Amino acid sequence: MFTFFAPLAALAYFILYIVHIEAVQHLNETKWPSQNFTSVPEFHPPVLEITAPEQASKDGYLFFNPGGPAADQVAPLIMDSDGELVWNGPPGLFTFNFGVQQYRGEDVLVFWNGTRFPEPKGRGHGNVYIWNKHYEQIANISLPGNFLEFNGERYPSNIDLHEHYITGNGTILVLAYNITMADLRSVGGLAEGWVVEGQVYEIDIETNEVLFTWNSLEHLDKLPFTDSLYPLGSEGYDGKTQENAWGYFHHNAVTPFTDGYIISSRYFCSAIAISREGEVLWVLQGRDGGDFQLEGNASFCYQHDIRVLSSSLDANNSLASLTISMHDNANSPIDKNKIPTSGKIFDIDLASKTATQTHRYLNTSGLIYGTAQGSHQRMTNGNIFEGAGYVPVMEEFSPDGTPLCRWTFGTPIRTTEGGFLSPEPENVVLSYRAYKQTWVGCPRTTPDVVLTKMQA
Ligand SMILES: *[C@@H]1O[C@H](CO)[C@@H](O)[C@H](O)[C@H]1NC(C)=O
Ligand SMILES: *[C@@H]1O[C@H](CO)[C@@H](O)[C@H](O)[C@H]1NC(C)=O
Ligand SMILES: *[C@@H]1O[C@H](CO)[C@@H](O)[C@H](O)[C@H]1NC(C)=O
Ligand SMILES: *[C@@H]1O[C@H](CO)[C@@H](O)[C@H](O)[C@H]1NC(C)=O
Ligand SMILES: *[C@@H]1O[C@H](CO)[C@@H](O)[C@H](O)[C@H]1NC(C)=O
Numbered sequence: 097m098f099t100f101f102a103p104l105a106a107l108a109y110f111i112l113y114i115v116h117i118e119a120v121q122h123l124n125e126t127k128w129p130s131q132n133f134t135s136v137p138e139f140h141p142p143v144l145e146i147t148a149p150e151q152a153s154k155d156g157y158l159f160f161n162p163g164g165p166a167a168d169q170v171a172p173l174i175m176d177s178d179g180e181l182v183w184n185g186p187p188g189l190f191t192f193n194f195g196v197q198q199y200r201g202e203d204v205l206v207f208w209n210g211t212r213f214p215e216p217k218g219r220g221h222g223n224v225y226i227w228n229k230h231y232e233q234i235a236n237i238s239l240p241g242n243f244l245e246f247n248g249e250r251y252p253s254n255i256d257l258h259e260h261y262i263t264g265n266g267t268i269l270v271l272a273y274n275i276t277m278a279d280l281r282s283v284g285g286l287a288e289g290w291v292v293e294g295q296v297y298e299i300d301i302e303t304n305e306v307l308f309t310w311n312s313l314e315h316l317d318k319l320p321f322t323d324s325l326y327p328l329g330s331e332g333y334d335g336k337t338q339e340n341a342w343g344y345f346h347h348n349a350v351t352p353f354t355d356g357y358i359i360s361s362r363y364f365c366s367a368i369a370i371s372r373e374g375e376v377l378w379v380l381q382g383r384d385g386g387d388f389q390l391e392g393n394a395s396f397c398y399q400h401d402i403r404v405l406s407s408s409l410d411a412n413n414s415l416a417s418l419t420i421s422m423h424d425n426a427n428s429p430i431d432k433n434k435i436p437t438s439g440k441i442f443d444i445d446l447a448s449k450t451a452t453q454t455h456r457y458l459n460t461s462g463l464i465y466g467t468a469q470g471s472h473q474r475m476t477n478g479n480i481f482e483g484a485g486y487v488p489v490m491e492e493f494s495p496d497g498t499p500l501c502r503w504t505f506g507t508p509i510r511t512t513e514g515g516f517l518s519p520e521p522e523n524v525v526l527s528y529r530a531y532k533q534t535w536v537g538c539p540r541t542t543p544d545v546v547l548t549k550m551q552a
């Protein structure tokens with residue numbers, strides 16, 4: 097029974113208001129300030145610290161999924177820009193990538209659940225769930241198969257926690273990780289070493305049939321081990337045993353584009369374009385350019401959430417240029433606190449082979465150094481919404497880059513300059529990605545209501 101406080105009718109709104117008053121009286125400041133509800137005692141969503149709610153756009157709700165060892169309540173959440181709870185998912189459900197997507201022409205809720213291996217492994221084996229506007233499950237997508245993990249365990253479904261992208265064709269793009277053996281002598285390792293392979297799948301949602309498969313180890317000619325910016329041995333991953341398999345590639349997003357798919361590889365610091373046949377077409381590397389010349393101050397590394405915003409064709413109907421966006425962490429566990437994290441937009445010109453950085457989104461008074469996770473969203477109203485992932489902060493910007501509002505949950509590490517650092521893994525409260533999206537829920541459950549006598 098998932099209770100829903102829908103601000104649909106005036107009566108419902110009045111009840112919500114009463115519940116809110118109850119909540120404010122019951123703040124729990126010991127771990128993270130949380131809201132209690134008399135009507136639903138098992139919900140403890142965070143009280144958000146909000147810098148400038150009046151500057152936040154009125155469009156959309158916040159979709160995020162607090163989790164991590166220091167989270168008071170692990171559950172997917174929908175809140176409005178003022179931090180009022182709209183919907184609290186099942187407490188204890190540590191979802192990834194909770195947000196609204198479109199499937200068969202309708203807005204649906206999408207999230208991942210499964211077995212997680214937190215940072216520094218940072219991967220998982222699970223299923224993708226799609227819920228309709230009635231908060232009813234309409235799909236449970238799986239990837240069974242012969243996958244190996246560091247611990248020798250097998251999982252019924254092996255969809256990784258990073259990416260769940262529904263295409264306009266009724267398919268979903270997902271990632272998977274498999275541990276296997278490879279010759280690591282080119283990077284000073286064993287001839288029979290252990291690596292974590294990056295895989296990409298396109299799955300038909302209706303039938304669960306796999307339509308496309310891509311494996312990183314089949315493309316070592318274009319994507320060699322020597323290109324990894326996470327050297328063999330980093331954080332103890334020396335590739336000498338199955339348990340210490342080297343996560344050299346660590347892909348975290350895949351998105352369709354005119355000629356196939358674009359993969360985001362965190363440790364190649366690259367946007368990798370592959371054809372529908374899986375051939376590597378080009379690589380945009382954020383530090384040396386890869387197949388491109390980086391113009392001016394263009395740079396990125398350890399990025400997340402690469403998306404294609406637009407593309408244009410030449411006279412022969414070939415792709416001429418495209419514009420991509422990303423959350424540029426610029427920080428990793430082995431390279432941090434030098435360059436702040438920001439949202440970025442790049443124009444890629446395929447004829448001149450150049451990449452130009454056109455926009456950067458960050459609050460220069462409150463710099464964030466995010467060593468892992470995060471998201472970048474262009475909202476339907478054109479504003480930009482950044483989720484800081486490993487740092488429990490979400491920000492909205494105007495299209496030109498003006499910071500509008502910041503929402504903080506949990507207890508992030510603050511710098512004396514007004515910014516944020518990433519915590520040690522045991523102190524993390526995170527939301528892998530976060531979105532600000534429009535959504536109309538029509539729950540079939542009756543509201544849980546407690547009427548309290550109030551002083552006049
Ligand atoms: C808030 O909820 C917690 C967990 O159920 C409970 O222990 C606590 O007493 C509640 N706080 C208040 C002030 O009611
Ligand atoms: C506050 O949260 C802490 C940590 O989760 C918990 O131990 C404590 O019982 C909570 N107190 C209240 C009053 O809710
Ligand atoms: C979420 O995944 C975990 C781990 O696989 C599983 O134990 C749990 O039952 C799942 N929860 C739901 C609601 O599917
Ligand atoms: C989803 O499918 C998996 C099999 O891949 C099954 O184990 C699990 O129970 C299903 N979960 C729900 C909530 O339907
Ligand atoms: C749908 O599939 C067709 C044929 O493979 C492809 O050309 C088109 O780009 C796909 N559309 C999306 C939105 O993925």
Ligand SMILES: *[C@@H]1O[C@H](CO)[C@@H](O)[C@H](O)[C@H]1NC(C)=O
Pocket residue numbers: 241242243244274275276277
């Ligand atoms: C995973 O790797 C193992 C070898 O370690 C191999 O036997 C298996 O087929 C691979 N699975 C997939 C799905 O690639």
Ligand SMILES: *[C@@H]1O[C@H](CO)[C@@H](O)[C@H](O)[C@H]1NC(C)=O
Pocket residue numbers: 410411412
């Ligand atoms: C279009 O194709 C023709 C013939 O292959 C070629 O000569 C021309 O340069 C192409 N134009 C563009 C813009 O690539």
Ligand SMILES: *[C@@H]1O[C@H](CO)[C@@H](O)[C@H](O)[C@H]1NC(C)=O
Pocket residue numbers: 391392393394453454455456
């Ligand atoms: C650096 O990037 C920003 C956008 O991120 C751009 O506005 C600015 O002109 C660039 N500066 C140079 C010197 O290229």
Ligand SMILES: *[C@@H]1O[C@H](CO)[C@@H](O)[C@H](O)[C@H]1NC(C)=O
Pocket residue numbers: 147148459460461462499500501502513514515
């Ligand atoms: C930018 O960061 C500063 C320092 O933390 C903060 O005071 C300010 O409110 C932030 N701006 C916005 C719009 O959130």
